Amino acid sequence: MILTVTLNTALDVTYRVPALRPHTSHRVTDVRERPGGKGLNVARVLAALGHEVTVTGFVGGATGRVVQERLTGTAGVSDALLPVTGATRRTIAVVDARTGDTTQLNEPGPVITPAEWSAFQEAYEGLLAGADAVALCGSLPPGVPVGAYAVLVRTARAAGVPVLLDTSGEALRRGVAARPDIIKPNADELAELTGSHEPLRATQDARRRGARSVVASLGADGLTAATPEGRWRATPPARVSGNPTGAGDSASAGLLSGLVERLPWPDRLARAVALSAATVLSPTAGEFERQAYEQLLNRITVTGEATAA
Amino acid sequence: MILTVTLNTALDVTYRVPALRPHTSHRVTDVRERPGGKGLNVARVLAALGHEVTVTGFVGGATGRVVQERLTGTAGVSDALLPVTGATRRTIAVVDARTGDTTQLNEPGPVITPAEWSAFQEAYEGLLAGADAVALCGSLPPGVPVGAYAVLVRTARAAGVPVLLDTSGEALRRGVAARPDIIKPNADELAELTGSHEPLRATQDARRRGARSVVASLGADGLTAATPEGRWRATPPARVSGNPTGAGDSASAGLLSGLVERLPWPDRLARAVALSAATVLSPTAGEFERQAYEQLLNRITVTGEATAA
Ligand SMILES: Nc1ncnc2c1ncn2[C@@H]1O[C@H](COP(=O)(O)OP(=O)(O)O)[C@@H](O)[C@H]1O
Ligand SMILES: Nc1ncnc2c1ncn2[C@@H]1O[C@H](COP(=O)(O)OP(=O)(O)O)[C@@H](O)[C@H]1O
Ligand SMILES: [Mg+2]
Ligand SMILES: [Mg+2]
Numbered sequence: 355m356i357l358t359v360t361l362n363t364a365l366d367v368t369y370r371v372p373a374l375r376p377h378t379s380h381r382v383t384d385v386r387e388r389p390g391g392k393g394l395n396v397a398r399v400l401a402a403l404g405h406e407v408t409v410t411g412f413v414g415g416a417t418g419r420v421v422q423e424r425l426t427g428t429a430g431v432s433d434a435l436l437p438v439t440g441a442t443r444r445t446i447a448v449v450d451a452r453t454g455d456t457t458q459l460n461e462p463g464p465v466i467t468p469a470e471w472s473a474f475q476e477a478y479e480g481l482l483a484g485a486d487a488v489a490l491c492g493s494l495p496p497g498v499p500v501g502a503y504a505v506l507v508r509t510a511r512a513a514g515v516p517v518l519l520d521t522s523g524e525a526l527r528r529g530v531a532a533r534p535d536i537i538k539p540n541a542d543e544l545a546e547l548t549g550s551h552e553p554l555r556a557t558q559d560a561r562r563r564g565a566r567s568v569v570a571s572l573g574a575d576g577l578t579a580a581t582p583e584g585r586w587r588a589t590p591p592a593r594v595s596g597n598p599t600g601a602g603d604s605a606s607a608g609l610l611s612g613l614v615e616r617l618p619w620p621d622r623l624a625r626a627v628a629l630s631a632a633t634v635l636s637p638t639a640g641e642f643e644r645q646a647y648e649q650l651l652n653r654i655t656v657t658g659e660a661t662a663a
Numbered sequence: 664m665i666l667t668v669t670l671n672t673a674l675d676v677t678y679r680v681p682a683l684r685p686h687t688s689h690r691v692t693d694v695r696e697r698p699g700g701k702g703l704n705v706a707r708v709l710a711a712l713g714h715e716v717t718v719t720g721f722v723g724g725a726t727g728r729v730v731q732e733r734l735t736g737t738a739g740v741s742d743a744l745l746p747v748t749g750a751t752r753r754t755i756a757v758v759d760a761r762t763g764d765t766t767q768l769n770e771p772g773p774v775i776t777p778a779e780w781s782a783f784q785e786a787y788e789g790l791l792a793g794a795d796a797v798a799l800c801g802s803l804p805p806g807v808p809v810g811a812y813a814v815l816v817r818t819a820r821a822a823g824v825p826v827l828l829d830t831s832g833e834a835l836r837r838g839v840a841a842r843p844d845i846i847k848p849n850a851d852e853l854a855e856l857t858g859s860h861e862p863l864r865a866t867q868d869a870r871r872r873g874a875r876s877v878v879a880s881l882g883a884d885g886l887t888a889a890t891p892e893g894r895w896r897a898t899p900p901a902r903v904s905g906n907p908t909g910a911g912d913s914a915s916a917g918l919l920s921g922l923v924e925r926l927p928w929p930d931r932l933a934r935a936v937a938l939s940a941a942t943v944l945s946p947t948a949g950e951f952e953r954q955a956y957e958q959l960l961n962r963i964t965v966t967g968e969a970t971a972a
Pocket of ligand 4: 829848849
């Protein structure tokens, strides 16, 4: 089983409006809702690849009930979310039908009490016992200490479970110091962590900070990986255009999937790049086009070399 | 008991953002939620004035549950909302903290089935039996026929219950033809109904279309009333600045309150103007400042004359 952690789950709402004009009133012509938060996205992609996945994190309120109802209908995903008093946040994506541009409104999330955070750590330790790998994904809700991911990384390492961390800012900085097996920052997150916009230098720096392997995602340029086993670049055959929401989460799912199947790094990276490009191609945020994925898989260029043994 | 009908109930959500910039991502710094839809606003104000109120209309989904939970906590308001399969809509008001301006996003509401609409009409007839007055407020959700208010006005008249109608567009046009006791359009709604921007001419025209009394609200200029008993203007002592959301609903509540207490028109109008100005003064949408209301009540100018008997 692969465990994904989403401390700040969300109900992702997408609104279509004819044209967004600030300070006026709009009739929303189309409303879509789906469970969100990076760890839930990763879980959905892993389940679609045939993995058994368990999701945990916090869930609460009326929005939380909707998230859980929807998860129950997702084959391959087991729900181990912890109920809390606060309400799961909404994220609202307002799509301007004229231009296709999106304006995003993100609620902060419920305030987690110290007791809820303690209860989570205990539940998490129990879930790790049955996990082949764990992904720690996304932002921290209010109330959770900024060093939370460092704590969760250490618990996973103590349990001998490989851990992937995908977050940003101070939560990432603290988490990295606890020595996760893999981090998957995008270009901005990596630059913020290391102060360098030069991928080679930045990935080295992130490894020095504690990450065993750094897989940086570079948008249409694919992935660059710095690992104890070697350095690689993996690139899609071409830039694709579409909806990039969730592309990074699909990349994380590809890396985890390859990890538990014990694939060599080049194959893991090819899977991650093909999956994430197929996610951009899918009009629905966070879903991938299976046919495109399978076709892309043989067309990913992986260059680089293994470290001399 | 006063009955208020809100066919398109809502969960009104207010977001505060530091500054709204289209096509970017925003952290919402403050989230507020409250039951919405004009009839629910009218009911809250009536209850605050000490009236017994029953609310009906449609409610459904996770948002509907939140609306009902909140109503249960509102003293003086009885919940007779009819559960439906679709989900109660959200309205999102995005307040730009820099300018104070609001950008509004309104979901369309649940699709009401013919069976649900029939069930409502039956329940409504039952509720009228115990009602001293009824208010029909707001937009129609998808699926409800555009002539819905005409049907509901006729049923109220047949039951001998005075009926106030506050809606807009084609729903108002059709409703007026069924001869409601009072309509309370704002300046735009009245102009759209009659084609005239001249209040005197427009209120006369609206009466010819079927409304027994027309009380038009003119923003900071207060109210103008054309009734079988006479014509009046009621104006607040001064323009107040604040949050005008729900001012019209408070005006409707004032009119209904005065109606069931059998006050003469000038007193009803003074109450409506004082209440609605005190609603603008309240920072919370749809609530009024009680002290301001009581102080304003003696300072409303009412001019006009009763029709010669
Ligand atoms: N336009 C694109 N064309 C092809 N692949 C893309 C495109 N945008 C993103 N991807 C794929 O998605 C991955 C993650 O995207 P990226 O934007 O770097 O991450 P995040 O979604 O976390 O910000 C990239 O590494 C790449 O494989
Ligand atoms: N700026 C204001 N100052 C004082 N009273 C106001 C102000 N704006 C609205 N009101 C009161 O609220 C009533 C309803 O407001 P209006 O904007 O006409 O209706 P609606 O809210 O239905 O659009 C007015 O008739 C008036 O009594
Ligand atoms: Mg990402
Ligand atoms: Mg109004």
